[in-house]
Amino acid sequence: MTSRSKSLPLGIDVGGSGIKGAPVDLETGEFAAERVRIPTPEESTPEAVADVIAQIIDELDEVGPDAPVGITVPGVVTHGVVRSAANIDKRWLDRDADKLFTERLGRDVHVVNDADAAGVAEVRYGAARGKDGFVILTTLGTGIGIALIHDGVLIPNAELGHLELDGRDAETRASNGVREAKELSWEEWAERLQRYYSHLENLLWPDLFVVGGGVSKKSKKFLPLLDLRTPIIPATLLNSAGIVGAAALAADEAARRH
Numbered sequence: 001m002t003s004r005s006k007s008l009p010l011g012i013d014v015g016g017s018g019i020k021g022a023p024v025d026l027e028t029g030e031f032a033a034e035r036v037r038i039p040t041p042e043e044s045t046p047e048a049v050a051d052v053i054a055q056i057i058d059e060l061d062e063v064g065p066d067a068p069v070g071i072t073v074p075g076v077v078t079h080g081v082v083r084s085a086a087n088i089d090k091r092w093l094d095r096d097a098d099k100l101f102t103e104r105l106g107r108d109v110h111v112v113n114d115a116d117a118a119g120v121a122e123v124r125y126g127a128a129r130g131k132d133g134f135v136i137l138t139t140l141g142t143g144i145g146i147a148l149i150h151d152g153v154l155i156p157n158a159e160l161g162h163l164e165l166d167g168r169d170a171e172t173r174a175s176n177g178v179r180e181a182k183e184l185s186w187e188e189w190a191e192r193l194q195r196y197y198s199h200l201e202n203l204l205w206p207d208l209f210v211v212g213g214g215v216s217k218k219s220k221k222f223l224p225l226l227d228l229r230t231p232i233i234p235a236t237l238l239n240s241a242g243i244v245g246a247a248a249l250a251a252d253e254a255a256r257r258h
């Protein structure tokens, strides 16, 4: 790592299969050093995840002591405390992740929801860059994550992946995890997505939907099947969105504190 990258903010993305980290150049939204990835521990308790994050920071080498560190969690995070655990180890519930990571890492951290981080990254550097107005990022993964961003301002922790759809939690009908588990065809899945996105646009009237999550690489297979009044486009940052957004939000928080 160069001396310049030592003080750059670090983003750490805690995902279901891997925990990934890199320093981020906020001018470009690109990694300033090679990303380090370690598989998510099978028992992904808060302590086990904190250990892996510590290892990632060690491996990144020479992260300056004052470098802001942003960490994503796939659940609601208010004031550093994890408040929901739909698809993660239930031991995260009501855990003060900020305190745990700060103690384990010996440095200040900023913990944020994973979809919020991805949304901020797409608005600042990716698919929604330069688009004014109200952008909704949806991540279609094991669950459905949402980021609401109006004129660049994030309204955090919007849990609209859990909207009720046909009497059920929407993410248990329309996530990519469900598509895979039920072996739905693209057409079958698109019918569910149609119901979900119509519901969202009728409630919130966004200017743009951005679709993230690994499956957005295959967006040509399902986005053209949707009939919505809102433009809907694939995310462009893909794997890096969580890291980039976490780093950007941590830098914002550090600037706010000083």
Ligand code: BGC
Pocket: 074, 075, 076, 084, 086, 087, 113, 114, 115, 116, 139, 141, 143, 144, 145, 146, 159, 161, 171
């Ligand atoms: C959680 C959200 C998270 C999303 C994507 C949902 O089940 O409730 O907080 O952003 O999954 O990981």
